[in-house]
Amino acid sequence: MAFNPIVDADKCEGCEECVDVCPVExxxxxxxxxxxxxxxxxxxxxxxxxxxxxxxxxxxxT
Known part of the structure; x- marks a missing residue:
């Protein structure tokens, strides 16, 4: 099974929390x-x- 992360650019505030927390970048x-x-x-x-x-x-x- 595969996964597809989707970011809603209208909601994203650019805080970088997801960048920092993701174990696989x-x-x-x-x-x-x-x-x-x-x-x-x-x-x-x-x-x-x-x-x-x-x-x-x-x-x-997916």
Whole structure:
């Protein structure tokens, strides 16, 4: 099973919490917003969801 993290850029505040907490470095800040640049590495642990105050991240199972 694979996981696909999706960031709602309209909700993302660019706090970098998801960048810091992700154990496999899925996220990177680009133009002040989080972008899942290594989405294929996502483990589905949902650590990013837990630290995202504006609820800008969802993870889909693929």
């Amino acid at each position: 899925v996220f990177e800040l680009q133009d002040g917003k989080s972008v899942p640049v290594n989405a294929e590495e996502c483990l589905g642990c949902e650590s990013c969801i837990e630290v995202c105050e504006p609820n800008a991240i969802v993870i889909e199972e």
